[in-house]
Amino acid sequence: MARVAGDGTVGKALEVLEQVADFGRPVRFSDVLAVSSFPKPTLYRFLQTLTSQRMLDYDPDRQTYTPGGRLMRLAHAAWSQSKLAAVSRPHISALSEATGETVHLAQLDHAQVLYIDKVNTTHPVEMFSQAGKVGPAYCTGVGKVMLAFLDAAAAKEVVEQQSFHRFTPQTLASEKALLKEIEGIRSNGYGFDREEHEPGIICIAAPIISPSERVMGALSITSTTSRTNLAGLEKYLPKLKTTAAAIAKDAHMWSFPDQAHQPQSGI
Numbered sequence: 196m197a198r199v200a201g202d203g204t205v206g207k208a209l210e211v212l213e214q215v216a217d218f219g220r221p222v223r224f225s226d227v228l229a230v231s232s233f234p235k236p237t238l239y240r241f242l243q244t245l246t247s248q249r250m251l252d253y254d255p256d257r258q259t260y261t262p263g264g265r266l267m268r269l270a271h272a273a274w275s276q277s278k279l280a281a282v283s284r285p286h287i288s289a290l291s292e293a294t295g296e297t298v299h300l301a302q303l304d305h306a307q308v309l310y311i312d313k314v315n316t317t318h319p320v321e322m323f324s325q326a327g328k329v330g331p332a333y334c335t336g337v338g339k340v341m342l343a344f345l346d347a348a349a350a351k352e353v354v355e356q357q358s359f360h361r362f363t364p365q366t367l368a369s370e371k372a373l374l375k376e377i378e379g380i381r382s383n384g385y386g387f388d389r390e391e392h393e394p395g396i397i398c399i400a401a402p403i404i405s406p407s408e409r410v411m412g413a414l415s416i417t418s419t420t421s422r423t424n425l426a427g428l429e430k431y432l433p434k435l436k437t438t439a440a441a442i443a444k445d446a447h448m449w450s451f452p453d454q455a456h457q458p459q460s461g462i
Contacts, residue, residue, distance in 0.1 A: 221259035306356035336400030
């Protein structure tokens with residue numbers, strides 16, 4: 196999580212909270228201190244505050260921190276009130292059932308990809324992407340198709356924030372390579388992950404575009420090189436595009452339950 200000037204104490208506390216969550220396991224104070232930019236007393240104070248606010252849980256026997264119940268409740272509320280999350284589940288479930296492959300739903304979170312939902316096949320494959328996780332935009336199918344359809348200024352800003360770490364021999368390792376890839380995606384309307392983030396993991400992805408041509412998110416059909424290849428995934432392109440369009444339409448029409456029946460404010 197990038198700290199922004201002016202965020203103050205709240206921004207710093209959220210940075211610590213995200214660092215704890217990113218471990219994906221119970222962590223000791225020393226674990227967090229190793230990745231934190233804060234001095235030991237400051238970090239300890241933030242952890243104490245987050246624990247007292249139930250954003251973190253502390254196990255005194257193991258001396259470890261984990262995400263707290265209050266944080267999970269807020270995360271659930273955020274998920275349930277997300278337009279894409281609210282309307283997409285039946286669509287991505289149907290797509291996964293029709294293709295027999297794993298389907299991901301994602302949005303951009305600043306310069307990263309946030310996985311909102313995931314539907315596994317009957318034979319799920321262990322991979323990085325899980326709902327709630329963030330990943331790189333430059334070497335994932337969903338990330339690249341969203342970049343390709345952002346407006347020029349927004350795309351430039353996101354591309355400039357990419358780290359271009361090489362995860363595999365196929366990873367796009369420079370801004371020049373990414374921009375060339377984005378140009379092709381924009382022409383085709385879809386893109387691939389060619390084992391760029393994880394060895395053996397491939398996908399075909401398409402953007403979810405609103406009626407006003409705003410990038411709302413992206414959808415991917417993901418498999419492994421042991422099950423299929425890029426040509427095999429490309430056969431699902433019509434279903435992928437139809438599903439993305441259906442999600443965009445439903446999200447555009449979506450409103451909170453009973454919103455139409457709520458009393459109107461006089462303000």
